[in-house]
Amino acid sequence: VVLIGESGVGKTNLLSRFTRNEFNHDSRTTIGVEFSTRTIVVGDATVKAQIWDTAGLERYRAITSAYYRGAVGALLVYDIAKYLTYENAERWLRELQQDHADANIVIMLVGNKSDLRHLRAVPTDEARSFAEKNGLSFLETSALDSTNVETAFHSILTEIYRLVSQRQIAGQPESEFGPSTTIEPVRVLPTQQEGRQAPCCQNI
Amino acid sequence: MYVGMQIVHVELAEMMQHLQEAWTEISSMAVNKQLASSPVTISEKMAVFLLSVLRLLTFSSLLRFLTSSNISFKTVFIILSLKSKEEGKAYSVYDEDIGYCQGQSFLAAVLLLHMPEEQAFCVFVKIMYDYGLRDLYRNNFEDLHCKFFQLEKLMQEQLPDLYSHFSDLNLEAHMYASQWFLTLFTAKFPLCMVFHIIDLLLCEPVLLTLDTYYLLLMEEGVPCKTPAAKLTPPVKKSQDMHDERSKLVNEYACRVLELLGMGHRLFVPRLLATSKEDLLQADFEGALKFFRVQLPKRYRAEENARRLMEQACNIKSNAINKKSVEAKQISPTTEAELKASEMQQCTLPICLSFLEQRSALFLLFFLASS
Numbered sequence: 001v002v003l004i005g006e007s008g009v010g011k012t013n014l015l016s017r018f019t020r021n022e023f024n025h026d027s028r029t030t031i032g033v034e035f036s037t038r039t040i041v042v043g044d045a046t047v048k049a050q051i052w053d054t055a056g057l058e059r060y061r062a063i064t065s066a067y068y069r070g071a072v073g074a075l076l077v078y079d080i081a082k083y084l085t086y087e088n089a090e091r092w093l094r095e096l097q098q099d100h101a102d103a104n105i106v107i108m109l110v111g112n113k114s115d116l117r118h119l120r121a122v123p124t125d126e127a128r129s130f131a132e133k134n135g136l137s138f139l140e141t142s143a144l145d146s147t148n149v150e151t152a153f154h155s156i157l158t159e160i161y162r163l164v165s166q167r168q169i170a171g172q173p174e175s176e177f178g179p180s181t182t183i184e185p186v187r188v189l190p191t192q193q194e195g196r197q198a199p200c201c202q203n204i
Numbered sequence: 205m206y207v208g209m210q211i212v213h214v215e216l217a218e219m220m221q222h223l224q225e226a227w228t229e230i231s232s233m234a235v236n237k238q239l240a241s242s243p244v245t246i247s248e249k250m251a252v253f254l255l256s257v258l259r260l261l262t263f264s265s266l267l268r269f270l271t272s273s274n275i276s277f278k279t280v281f282i283i284l285s286l287k288s289k290e291e292g293k294a295y296s297v298y299d300e301d302i303g304y305c306q307g308q309s310f311l312a313a314v315l316l317l318h319m320p321e322e323q324a325f326c327v328f329v330k331i332m333y334d335y336g337l338r339d340l341y342r343n344n345f346e347d348l349h350c351k352f353f354q355l356e357k358l359m360q361e362q363l364p365d366l367y368s369h370f371s372d373l374n375l376e377a378h379m380y381a382s383q384w385f386l387t388l389f390t391a392k393f394p395l396c397m398v399f400h401i402i403d404l405l406l407c408e409p410v411l412l413t414l415d416t417y418y419l420l421l422m423e424e425g426v427p428c429k430t431p432a433a434k435l436t437p438p439v440k441k442s443q444d445m446h447d448e449r450s451k452l453v454n455e456y457a458c459r460v461l462e463l464l465g466m467g468h469r470l471f472v473p474r475l476l477a478t479s480k481e482d483l484l485q486a487d488f489e490g491a492l493k494f495f496r497v498q499l500p501k502r503y504r505a506e507e508n509a510r511r512l513m514e515q516a517c518n519i520k521s522n523a524i525n526k527k528s529v530e531a532k533q534i535s536p537t538t539e540a541e542l543k544a545s546e547m548q549q550c551t552l553p554i555c556l557s558f559l560e561q562r563s564a565l566f567l568l569f570f571l572a573s574s
Contacts, residue, residue, distance in 0.1 A: 062345045
């Protein structure tokens, strides 16, 4: 899974909250990519998630886009208090789909920093309808107070697991997921199924 | 600034006291979630204050203070990189081609610890342009990828077991080394080691005056599997020599980093070699975690950092000595070359003694004023 999105939206803290249950106020900028893992239980299976946290700055795209190719899932993160980071989500999505060999990548739109209620600049409904239109799932999270962080990662990992096991049942060879391996495209259900709504954390 | 002005007049011991108080305040803020909504403004204010204190301390007293008072080096980095965002912005205006890059602030912070802003800026520009750091950021990181390739080739040659282990794991250089190269090792490693590295880097201008052709020979020679033909002088005629020379000067700027210990040629393999045993045991995740956590931790002990730098320097001098021998044997040495080689041999010890005395600080100021 790759974490993508504009610089400063909280990708690194989302990941550290999920993998180590840590939050760092003075988190430093990511240069290139960083890597973390966590093992979770999905149904009766144990899934080990390898998550690549990428640098958000435009310049580093040349380095980070290499990691899109091996990804089976992506969390496209924006900051609910900064409209521009949401506006650019569309560009991120396009790039992800362009650079990505596997059309079946599971993508979730994540509005982070939901604790900043008084500074909200992106209406939940607007983001949700954008996600629906593009066949993405959608959640608002807060890495700071942990809201929905678990849910977000669990739901994307469950979805990925479901797709991968379908692939295996269909007798397709199991792909090895890594940044430098190419994944064979396989046919799965239409993407609308992936766009299923998860409960939102905010009720404004 | 009010606080800063006041500080100038207080004694060193009092400054320490202030610093200690500021630190306590900051750490309590981080714990206190009620203040969480405005952490940045508070930290920035504190950063200005702390920076004004830190600037007045000498280097060794700062180190002594930090080691005696539980302030992690990381904290100092955080504080400084906040402040140095301004520095990054200033540079982005200066160099529109490259612009602001996250990561530059780490190096800027290291420089700001040593000197006032204008000088730090000058040295920063110098490192970007004359030391080839700028080239790493250009053309979609082409140079950087070239370095990764070279690093992997070099590992294959010098650390074959580690190389094949990494190949088995599908662990590629860009997964762990981007940050090292782009920030000149300033992002993850503890300050004591970072200072050593930057010292090493800044000692090199002494060698900049030497004959570039000679240096090219050295570069070709490392790690000494180059056919003899490559070591013969490229051009004899004076006019051609001039053209060749200017070309070499240009090329040379990009090579400075790798030539003399800073780049991957000597330093990174050394860094990997010291951790070889741990890395050979590790799986994919383990290795990446090792790079992220254990490796920087190991060099928090100044002794370890010092030993690593010594080893890197030793390889350097060996390589250079070997090169001068080869040069004499293969090419009929001209007087100029001989002179260069003599100069070479005498400047290196000077560099090393600079390192030992940590007086590269002097060079920093020298650079800034030139």
